[in-house]
Amino acid sequence: MSEVDVLFATLRHAAGQQTADCIENAVRNGSDRDLNRINALAFAKAHDLDEEKTIAGFLHAARIGAFEMTWNVLCPGCGGVLDSGTTLKAVDRESYHCALCAAGYEPTLDEMVEVTFTVSPRVRRIAAHEPDRLPALEYYRQVFFSTGVDLPDDLEERFGRILLEMIELDPGEKAFVSVQLPPQFIIIFDAVTHSAQFIDVQGEPTGERQNLSMVISRGHTPNETETLRPGLLRLTLENHTDRRVLPNVCIAGDDLHEILGRRRPFLTAKRLLTNQSFRDIYRTDTLDVDQRLRITSLTFLFTDLRGSTALYERVGDLAAFDLVRAHFRVLHEIVATETGAVVKTIGDAVMATFPSPDRAVTAALRMREAMLRLNTERGSEDLLLKIGIHEGPCLAVNLNDRQDYFGQTVNIASRVQNLADPHVILTTEAIVGNERVCEILRDSGITSVSRMEELHGISREVKIFALP
Missing domain, CATH: 1.10.10 (Arc Repressor Mutant, subunit A)
Incomplete structure (x- = not known):
């Protein structure tokens, strides 16, 4: 083999x-x-x-x-x-x-x-x-553009309609190119160094030769837009890098925007960080200690067991431990199947993230049903689960050798969970206002009940919605 x-x-x-x-x-x-x-x-x-x-x-x-x-x-x-x-x-x-x-x-x-x-x-x-x-266009396709740009199969043909010139320059090489400028906006761009020069071609055509030089280097800084007239341009291109470069001269019009405008979903870092498989495999090698990366929208779900201390007293350490472990196993499975990830457990509490509010609400409803089912099987009300959900911006950080999250969104989600009664899911307006969440609640026959609450450490009152 x-x-x-x-x-x-x-x-x-x-x-x-x-x-x-x-x-x-x-x-x-x-x-x-x-x-x-x-x-x-x-x-x-x-x-x-x-x-x-x-x-x-x-x-x-x-x-x-x-x-x-x-x-x-x-x-x-x-x-x-x-x-x-x-x-x-x-x-x-x-x-x-x-x-x-x-x-x-x-x-x-x-x-x-x-x-x-x-x-x-x-x-x-x-x-x-x-x-x-x-090849030059394959470099643009495979290296420069992201997988979220849905480039057409006939890219060469379509790009050829707007391409005035494209050349390859070896390290240290210099080239002279003659280009006939149409009365449109022109971009000279190299995908290797990301060097660019803009040309606004306007006015009456000229019979005189126009000249323009462009140095392509690693430390290239943006140039001011040059204004030229329609007609012949003698372009000098110099490669001051140690790599081959691929400058092209093209018309920046509707055809270019149409080529680049088609988009498709791609795997974002946000989604991967909320993936349980990723957290399990790369738990200690995600962020540096000093990194602070912004996420504009992430959904947090907190759970906790009410009365767990009394549970240990009532049934004994061994039985309580087995029951709590079974509860963790169920919650982890539900989080993973709803495209979320468990960030950490704190005592009997769970902190989990989801890419969108609807996934978190679906997970919360499943968690509640699972705990009710476990209680029914045991013939007791030992597992009293409290759930709180909130969505908003946050920072991805490294805390205690673990990829974690920081910010007011995290704080609010935790405080909301603290207010929850057993088997009642508490959310914020950011959650119930989500269109997909509204559909889920409507299909489940759940009507939310709202109230204003003061949350510890939060300067304003927050509108809380209970999902009974």
Whole structure:
């Protein structure tokens, strides 16, 4: 049995037969392009797989060395990859600048950081393992643009309609290019260094030759927009880097926006951090101690057992411990199946995160039913579960050697849970105002009851909604 056969046998054991078979088939029979920066959500859709099982499959594949996982910082405008690293620790800047869009952004884990998977060279070598040897447009497709940009299959043909010139420059090379400028907005852009020059072509056509020079370097700073007239341009391009560069001159009009405007879902860092498989596999290697990464919206669910001290007194330590452990096992399973992750347990309490409010509410309803069922089976009311849910912005941080969360959203969710009575789920307006949550409550025949509450450490009253 070859090393690759052993790897995929291991993957089948960890990730399941169907998911592992699809990944193995892609590795053995897919194109080179298909195996570079795989979008796990698109892969799941293409192979009719469950998304969570697919994500878990690629995580396990990365863990055993069959794939390499990368974290890519994206421009929310054009969808270009502004930076890339092998761990989330590489996202270490307060802001990122996109030269193509001439805009700067503070990185957030919601939609600005994607996670992709590339087949390892030990399993199969593909062209993208040597990106500087990719054809120019393949470099743009496979390296510069994120997997959230749904580039057309006929990219070459469509890009050719707006492309005035594209050349390759080796390290230290200089080139002179003659370009006929139409009366439109023109961009000179290199996908390797992200160097850009904008040209606003306007006015009457000129018969005189116009000249423009552009130096492509690693420390390239944005240039002011040049205003030129329609007509001939003699363009001088100089590569001051130690890599091949790929500058192109194109028309920045509706055709370009149409090429880049088609988007599709991709695996965000936020979603991966709320994935139980990821937390289980990479629990100690996610963030540096000093990192503070912003998430604009995350849903927190807190649970606790009321009267657990009395439970230990009533049934004895051993029986109570077994019962509490059974309760934890059920909650962990429910959180994982609703695309959430348990961040930590504190005594008899659980802190979990979900990518959206509807997943958290569904999990809470299932938790309540599960505890009621366990109590019925035991013929007692030993498990009195209190649940609180809130959604909002937060920071992803590293606390006590664990990837954790910090901020007022976390505090409010915890305080809301403290107010809950057994078997009653308490939420905030941010939760019940969610459209999908409204549908879930309506389908379940649940009518929320609201009241204003003062929460410890919160300066304002908060509207609380009980889901009886």
